[in-house]
Amino acid sequence: MKTKINQGLCVLALLFIGLATGSAQTLNKPTPADNPNLSGNSEWQNACASSNFNEYFVNFTWNPPLVASNNEFILELSDASGNFSSPVELARIADKNQVFDFDIEFQLPEDTQGEGYRLRVKSTNPEKVSEVSDSFAMYYIGYNSPILISKDGNGTIPPGGVIDLCDGESLTLATHNVSNANQYNYSWYRSGTALSGNSNSINITEPGIYYVEMNYGACSGSANTLSNSIEVNINAAQGVAINTPTKTVLCSEDTVTLTANVQNQGYTYTWYKDNQIIQAGTLEGYSFTVDAANAGFEGDYQVEIEGSGICVEKSDAVTISSAGSFTVALDNTNGIALLPGSTETITVTTDAASATYQWYKNGTAIAGETNASYTITTIGDYYATVTETGGACTSVTKTTETVTAAYPAAMSIAIDYMTTYAPCENTNIELEVSSITATDANGNTTDVTESLKADFTYQWKKDGAAITGATSSLLSILNAEENGTYTLEANLESFNLVSNELSVVLNANDPITITADGTQICDGVIVTLSTDYDLNNVDFEWYKDGGKIAATTTSLTVTEAGNYQLKVLTNGCPTLSNEIVVNAFDESIVQLDKESSIVIPEGETTTVNATGADSYVWFNEANENLSTSSSVTLTEEGTYLLIATIGNCSVSKTVTLAFRDNFDIPNVVTANGDGVNDLWIIPNTYSRKANTRVIIYNENGEEIVNQLDYQNNWPNSTTGFTKKNQLFYYKIVEATKTLRQGTITVIR
Structure with missing residues (x-):
């Protein structure tokens, strides 16, 4: 017990000396320490942790005066290069604030990998940082198995x-x-x-x-x-290639053998046509025969070799083509609706060098029809053959597609929007003939749009009424005034066709603007929204925060904060106005650059500045107007009032000015209840300050008062005293700066 008492006295003496002299704590660098859980001397030099072992200690010492009772010591680890820009917390100690030499246990994080780690210790109250430790190699061995x-x-x-x-x-x-x-x-x-x-x-x-x-x-x-x-x-690369073949343009009866330039009994050869394998890897298969009698023989040929001690290589391509390779095509393959007494001409195109033609109807050659074009006068199935009579090969013949000409038993017409259309989104649109279909007596249908569209006569209708001058296959609708349902009548000989209906609802794109007589709501103040848009005889709705509200007036009285819009239905389309944001008034918008209680030496002046409002009026205690600007200069003690206005709302703020007390901080209090010097009264320079903290310690170094905005109210009636004359210690602190410190003797 005597030792503990002596330690307490030493701590108190150290604290008192530190307070009296103003000295600061010194945090020494941490050093490796012995592990008490391991036998022998286990002071570490390198930290090699793993899932099986991760327990290390450092020794830490520091010098008085005492730190605060709520202080914590934090052990931190640098990065692998010793940099503390983003330190890692390893341990936090809160029970060693009166112990000047102790060990701290820590574990390595699992991502620790490097040779230059350092340690340091920080205190939280006061905020100090120790000298950094020496460099150490530290690794967490997270992987400890053979790598693959x-x-x-x-x-x-x-x-x-x-x-x-x-x-x-x-x-x-x-x-x-x-x-x-x-x-x-x-x-x-x-x-x-x-x-x-x-x-x-x-x-x-x-x-x-x-x-x-x-x-x-x-x-x-x-x-x-x-x-x-x-x-x-x-x-080494072999430089594989295909030897130049004897020919690369083949007639139907020709063959050609392709041979690799590298030929070795131990190599495997794979042949490709158009990058697809045509002969799988074959030992010593260094040649491949192309036969033009096989359909689709034309293409790009390559060979790939592989084998022991050589690279896998693929040759450049050799192109083999057909001497009779030409194309034929008809200019109309969609079917022909052949009206009685009418004709249709079809033409074959080809890139053959020297071509002859023969036309066929229903599979039988048409005598004398050997030109590139043929005029159809009767129904049937028609095609042509084209024969190449020149070049390297003789009499290569190709046949065109077949086109069917038929008398239509019925016809139909369809219309559609020319471009993407969505109701109430487009501001204009064009309608067109999208298809004309002919149906024969057997129910077979043929698309004859291209062949007959130009032969019909047209009349567009809106809501059943003919549109003057709208007689082409295309109709332009330019604005919302033309909204309606459209159809098209088309006539050709005995065929009188009526199209499907298309509804057109265009957006009038009329801008709708709403205005407000304010944007702030406060006690007794409302906001009114209105618009110049004529809302008579139109449907409209008011919205708050995206939801419809029950309001049917052309102007809106707003009593709640929110985002407001007006929706108007014009020409069948809804149009939204701009958005107006109405806020609840926030008095904190108005700020003063001084505290509400100001202390200055008598005879001096101070200026208070306000921000955040539209206008300002300053008054003294006699309700006299001192200023209408954002600032006021004060010279006399008293309470001053600011009325700040934002829109239709106002806020009041008061400022009290007092002259600085001239008495010094007392070091004796006679707490005997006689009403004289019973309390520790300090000058207003330090008391009643929101940013000034008063801390009082008892003789054991224990903190008994820690108060911002000290009210000159210590000791109170419940404060206990153990002696008739008892010594206390005080500090007056602003942020991290100590303004005053000393002792208080309480006499009872």
């Missing part, structure tokens, strides 16, 4: 652990069984020689035997991570 490597980390180890490359090619080897691989450092080797780089992958351009292990620096001896080995061979 493969090409691109794909997880497939090559057969025999060997990969062949061609000269000039490169290869990436990477780990494939290490989770969170990027958080570790690695050491790569080629045939026993260390390589540069520390990532989990490496780019290879040289032959050798490659392997990797984790680089745990000074802790590497604690891990077993050596990987499998992969041998990389660099092989």
Whole structure:
């Protein structure tokens, strides 16, 4: 017990000395300490942690005066280069505020990897930082198993652990069984020689035997991570190509043999046409025969070789084409609606060098019809043959598609919007004939839009009434005044067609603007919304925060904060107005640059500035107007009133000015209840200040008062005293700055 009393006296003496002299605490750098849970001397030099062991200690010392009772000591770790720009908290100690030498236990975070870590200790009250420690190698050995490597980390180890490359090619080897691989450092080797780089992958351009292990620096001896080995061979390219063939343009009876320039009994050959395999890998299959008798023989041919000690190579392409390769096409394949007494001409096109023609009807040649065009006068199925009579090959013939000409038993017409259309979004639109369909007696339909659209006569109608001058296959609707339902009548000989109906609802795009006589709502003040848009004889709705409100008046009285809009239905389309935001009045908008209680020396002046309002009026206690600007200069004691106005709303603020007390801070209080000097009264320079803190300690160094805006009310009636004459210590602090400190003797 005597030792504890002496320690308490020492602590009190140190605190008093620190208060009297104004000295500050000194935090010494942390140093490695012995682990009390391990036998022998376990003071660490490098920290090599793992899931099996992660318990370390540092010793920390500091010098008085005492820190605050709510202080905490924080042990922090730098990054791997010793930088504390983003320190990691390792431990927080709150029960050593009267102990000047103690050990702190900590664990390494799992991402710790490096040689230059440092430690430091911070205190929270007062805020101080120790000198940083020496540098230490620290590693958390999170991975401690053999590593597996493969090409691109794909997880497939090559057969025999060997990969062949061609000269000039490169290869990436990477780990494939290490989770969170990027958080570790690695050491790569080629045939026993260390390589540069520390990532989990490496780019290879040289032959050798490659392997990797984790680089745990000074802790590497604690891990077993050596990987499998992969041998990389660099092989020379063979320069494979296809020998120049005897011909590359074939007639139907021709063949040609393609041969690789590299021929070796041990090599495998794969042949391609248009990048598709046509002959799978074949040992010594260095030739391939192209037969023009096979349909689709034309194309680009390549050969690929592979084998022991060589690169896998593919040759450039050799193009084989047909001598009789030409195209034929009809200018109309959609079907022909042949009206009685009418004719239709169809034409075949071709790129044959020297062509002859023959037309057919229903599979039978039409005598004498050997031109590129033919005029149809009767119904039937028509096609043409085209024969190439010149060039390397003779009498190659191709047949066109078949086109059907039929008398229509019925016809129909359809109209559609020319461009994308959505009701109430478009401001204009065009309508057009989209299709004309002919149906024969058997119910077969043919699209005859292109062949007959120009032959019909047209009349557009709106809501059943003919539109004057609208007699083409296209109709432009330019504004919302033309909204309605549209149809088209079309006539050709005996066919009188009526189209489908199309509804058109265009947006009038009339802007609607609402205005407000204010944007702030406060006691007794409302906001009125209105518009210049004529709302008579139209449907409209008021909205608040996106929801319709029950208001039917052309102007709106607003009593709640929110976002307001007006929706008007014009020409069948809803149109939204601009949005007006109405806010509840916030008195905190108005700010003063001084506190509400101001103390100045007698004879001096002070200026108070206000911000945030539209207008200002300052009054003294006699209700006299001192200023109508945002600032006022005060010279006399008293209470002053500011009326600040924002829109239709106002806010009041008061400022009290007092002259500074001239008496000093007392160091004796006679708390005997006689009404004289019973309380510790300090000058108004320090009392009743929102940013000034008063702290009082008892003789044991215990904090008994910690108060902002001290009200000159200590000691109160419940304060207990253990002695007739008792000593206390005080500090007066503003932020982190100590303004005054000393002792108080309470006499009872």
